[in-house]
Amino acid sequence: MPAVEAIKPDKILKELGELWTNIGKPESSDEESQDGGVLRACAMTLISFVDDEEDAAALSETLAVLMKEHPSRAVVVRVKEGEDALSARVFAQCWMPFGHRRQICCEQVEITASMDRLADVAAIVAPLAVPDLPRVILLRSARVVRAGAIRKILPLGDKIVVDSARPGAPGFGELGGLLDAGHIAGDLAWTRITETRSLLAQILEGRKAANITVEYDGKEAGPETRYLHAWLESCLPDTRVALKGSGTAACGKPRTIRVDSDLTIQLTRGCAEIERGDVHQWANLPVGTDEELLNAELNIVVHDHIFERVLNQITA
Amino acid sequence: MSQETPLQDPLRFHRKAPPCAVVIYGANGDLTKRKLMPALYRLAYEGRLAPGFAVVGVSRTAMTNDEFRDRMKESVKKFLEDSPFDEDLWHSFAQGLSYVAGDVGDPASFGEVAKHLAVVEQAHKTEDNVLFYLSTQPSQYAEIAEGLAAAGLNKGKGWRRIVIEKPFGHDLESARALQARLQKCFNENEIYRIDHYLGKETVQNIMAFRFGNGIFEPLWNRTYIDHVQITAAESIGVEGRGAYYQEAGALRDMIQNHLLQVMATVAMEPASSFTSDAVRDERAKLLRAIRIMRPDQVADNAVAGQYGPGRSGSERVVGFRQEKGVSPDSQTDTYAAVTFLVDNWRWAGVPFYIRTGKALPKRVSEIAIQFRVAPLAMFRKATAGAETVPNMLILRIQPEEGISLKFVSKRPGSGMQLRPVSMDFNYGSSFGERSPSAYETLLLDAISGDATLYTRQDMVEASWTAVQPIMDYWTTQKFNFPNYEAGTWGPKEADEMLARWGHTWRKP
Numbered sequence: 044m045p046a047v048e049a050i051k052p053d054k055i056l057k058e059l060g061e062l063w064t065n066i067g068k069p070e071s072s073d074e075e076s077q078d079g080g081v082l083r084a085c086a087m088t089l090i091s092f093v094d095d096e097e098d099a100a101a102l103s104e105t106l107a108v109l110m111k112e113h114p115s116r117a118v119v120v121r122v123k124e125g126e127d128a129l130s131a132r133v134f135a136q137c138w139m140p141f142g143h144r145r146q147i148c149c150e151q152v153e154i155t156a157s158m159d160r161l162a163d164v165a166a167i168v169a170p171l172a173v174p175d176l177p178r179v180i181l182l183r184s185a186r187v188v189r190a191g192a193i194r195k196i197l198p199l200g201d202k203i204v205v206d207s208a209r210p211g212a213p214g215f216g217e218l219g220g221l222l223d224a225g226h227i228a229g230d231l232a233w234t235r236i237t238e239t240r241s242l243l244a245q246i247l248e249g250r251k252a253a254n255i256t257v258e259y260d261g262k263e264a265g266p267e268t269r270y271l272h273a274w275l276e277s278c279l280p281d282t283r284v285a286l287k288g289s290g291t292a293a294c295g296k297p298r299t300i301r302v303d304s305d306l307t308i309q310l311t312r313g314c315a316e317i318e319r320g321d322v323h324q325w326a327n328l329p330v331g332t333d334e335e336l337l338n339a340e341l342n343i344v345v346h347d348h349i350f351e352r353v354l355n356q357i358t359a
Numbered sequence: 360m361s362q363e364t365p366l367q368d369p370l371r372f373h374r375k376a377p378p379c380a381v382v383i384y385g386a387n388g389d390l391t392k393r394k395l396m397p398a399l400y401r402l403a404y405e406g407r408l409a410p411g412f413a414v415v416g417v418s419r420t421a422m423t424n425d426e427f428r429d430r431m432k433e434s435v436k437k438f439l440e441d442s443p444f445d446e447d448l449w450h451s452f453a454q455g456l457s458y459v460a461g462d463v464g465d466p467a468s469f470g471e472v473a474k475h476l477a478v479v480e481q482a483h484k485t486e487d488n489v490l491f492y493l494s495t496q497p498s499q500y501a502e503i504a505e506g507l508a509a510a511g512l513n514k515g516k517g518w519r520r521i522v523i524e525k526p527f528g529h530d531l532e533s534a535r536a537l538q539a540r541l542q543k544c545f546n547e548n549e550i551y552r553i554d555h556y557l558g559k560e561t562v563q564n565i566m567a568f569r570f571g572n573g574i575f576e577p578l579w580n581r582t583y584i585d586h587v588q589i590t591a592a593e594s595i596g597v598e599g600r601g602a603y604y605q606e607a608g609a610l611r612d613m614i615q616n617h618l619l620q621v622m623a624t625v626a627m628e629p630a631s632s633f634t635s636d637a638v639r640d641e642r643a644k645l646l647r648a649i650r651i652m653r654p655d656q657v658a659d660n661a662v663a664g665q666y667g668p669g670r671s672g673s674e675r676v677v678g679f680r681q682e683k684g685v686s687p688d689s690q691t692d693t694y695a696a697v698t699f700l701v702d703n704w705r706w707a708g709v710p711f712y713i714r715t716g717k718a719l720p721k722r723v724s725e726i727a728i729q730f731r732v733a734p735l736a737m738f739r740k741a742t743a744g745a746e747t748v749p750n751m752l753i754l755r756i757q758p759e760e761g762i763s764l765k766f767v768s769k770r771p772g773s774g775m776q777l778r779p780v781s782m783d784f785n786y787g788s789s790f791g792e793r794s795p796s797a798y799e800t801l802l803l804d805a806i807s808g809d810a811t812l813y814t815r816q817d818m819v820e821a822s823w824t825a826v827q828p829i830m831d832y833w834t835t836q837k838f839n840f841p842n843y844e845a846g847t848w849g850p851k852e853a854d855e856m857l858a859r860w861g862h863t864w865r866k867p
Contacts, residue, residue: 147785238406241372245409279365313447322483324483324484327451328406343370345370
């Protein structure tokens with residue numbers, strides 16, 4: 044088996060420097076080109092762990108969308124099964140905002156590593172983080188979650204973001220473990236119900252509800268439904284909050300919230316229909332794309348005490 | 360909405376409007392079509408409006424509810440900026456729209472609105488909260504407020520608020536007269552005087568920049584700042600609005616309200632908290648600290664201009680007096696530049712130059728803060744004086760919102776050669792998400808009861824007091840207009856005004 048070439052963080056940082064020197068050079072000598080140039084933007088280090096099979100284009104698209112709101116040094120670690128492998132490359136993602144003359148560019152480092160080299164990855168990634176700015180780990184790789192090396196990887200981030208609704212993703216148990224270890228954690232399944240919670244907060248404000256039932260599609264409540272149920276229980280200790288599944292084969296997402304006998308909130312994609320006696324109302328309920336949910340999660344690099352309280356209630 | 364309730368999540372929830380009905384007087388007018396309705400639709404799109412939300416349009420034109428909805432739909436489709444139009448969303452949003460035809464001169468029309476609001480409250484559960492938005496001629500503000508009060512619409516089980524747009528009077532006396540009539544009908548905390556400049560993201564960002572960072576405030580005073588230039592330039596002329604503009608002029612239309620508010624934001628003391636009255640108290644204090652000119656000081660400190668024919672880019676532009684509806688010997692100022700001084704410890708002796716004009720070379724609004732030069736020119740011999748270039752902080756409001764810091768840097772190579780460079784922060788590139796329009800921000804604020812970005816009567820009076828001597832003096836003058844060519848940076852007298860202080864206008 045050929046030996047894998049060593050990867051030195053200093054070399055990667057040097058390549059990044061050269062990259063900026065090159066893309067900063069005007070393409071032509073005309074005045075307009077020199078006026079434009081590129082703007083280097085960085086507000087955080089975003090470290091993504093993905094399984095190698097994940098669609099490269101999808102991840103790249105996600106990062107491109109994230110860059111606009113959260114310009115970052117993106118470090119993408121592709122984790123693959125099989126033989127000893129470790130390689131790295133650097134490149135930049137640029138876009139030209141509409142009506143502007145100057146491109147905005149964010150740097151990206153892509154590291155491909157086999158499972159047995161995950162321990163090395165931590166030593167490579169740590170020096171690549173931009174000093175003084177938040178470091179966020181986006182954990183999409185089910186392999187990494189299962190691997191022992193995760194203990195070395197987690198301390199690289201100020202915050203670890205997962206999506207417990209994804210197949211193979213860390214579940215409530217692992218998330219609880221992160222909290223116990225003192226990490227800041229985020230779960231896109233929780234972010235996904237923000238608008239629903241916000242609407243409920245508005246509708247239920249000042250109301251003393253005796254019974255609330257969260258109905259969901261499917262036989263088992265999915266993470267979003269369980270979060271919603273636990274949140275209502277934790278916020279309204281005097282209210283009996285029940286869960287009720289439809290029993291059909293579905294993904295367990297919340298569908299209807301019934302409050303006592305006079306208020307029903309029907310959640311359909313993108314909207315909520317509210318029935319209070321004979322008054323029928325409607326509210327827009329924006330459905331966040333994964334990128335929008337991530338954007339929201341990247342805005343919060345502090346302990347989210349409400350999320351932590353709800354998660355603790357679920358895992359207790 | 361209280362943040363104390365157990366279901367609230369201030370870290371994550373966007374602010375939502377409480378249930379209410381928005382009654383728009385002048386619902387068939389331009390402002391409603393171009394700004395208000397697109398802003399309300401966008402708030403609905405973002406899920407910011409409560410389920411119990413309704414809009415009632417009022418104007419003289421006879422229209423059914425459906426006709427009103429159709430007109431508003433066309434307007435939203437046409438004027439919605441940076442947003443998609445969603446047919447399903449519109450369908451739901453439009454359920455809350457209704458219309459009442461009525462002439463504000465007819466007292467019975469207010470009774471009709473009252474009856475209609477009772478029906479709206481039943482159908483939409485607006486909790487009897489009502490925001491009256493007067494998108495009408497300013498001369499009708501007091502009459503409408505009195506009509507609302509006579510019909511009992513100024514009080515209810517829920518809250519009542521009234522929004523009016525500038526101008527708030529045409530001078531100090533008329534501003535006070537308007538207030539005297541308004542306050543008989545509504546309390547001061549129910550009157551929302553909109554200044555859409557304060558709703559702009561970058562104007563709000565001035566406060567974040569000054570008071571959210573620790574490094575700038577220590578420099579923000581007469582010891583380090585040489586002078587401040589505030590520019591609001593339009594590249595277009597009055598373009599068909601000559602008849603309206605002839606009555607207003609640049610000083611009244613821009614400086615008395617928008618630009619003095621911007622100046623107050625730049626120069627005010629830090630508020631003790633970011634609450635409506637704490638912030639407005641500081642703005643008001645600053646406006647009251649502006650030195651009032653004596654009549655004999657006006658000529659040296661204020662310049663009026665009016666554009667003549669010229670060019671805007673490659674296009675020929677007619678002079679103001681050749682515009683439709685403008686008198687051929689009009690004395691209206693299409694350009695105004697004023698030197699203001701602030702009599703407080705922080706700013707004593709620091710001139711604030713404010714200029715605004717039509718038909719200038721480009722559309723730009725910015726604040727340029729020029730710092731004092733370094734006390735010792737130690738690199739003079741090697742750099743032909745480059746190190747004497749003063750540091751400058753530019754806060755750009757439009758078009759490309761952002762902040763630039765100009766400083767000198769060593770040129771690469773042997774020797775000590777310096778050259779000025781710019782460090783740029785671009786608002787649009789660092790925050791890629793869409794910024795809400797000023798009207799979205801301000802409407803949501805008014806519905807939520809947050810008056811921080813609205814002007815209070817004492818601020819209105821203080822800013823009229825600051826410009827009143829200039830207006831009084833100018834009415835006694837016969838200007839030799841036009842005194843600047845369209846497409847240039849204004850009359851030479853404005854340059855001379857700064858030259859007396861040893862300064863020059865920045866060319867943005």
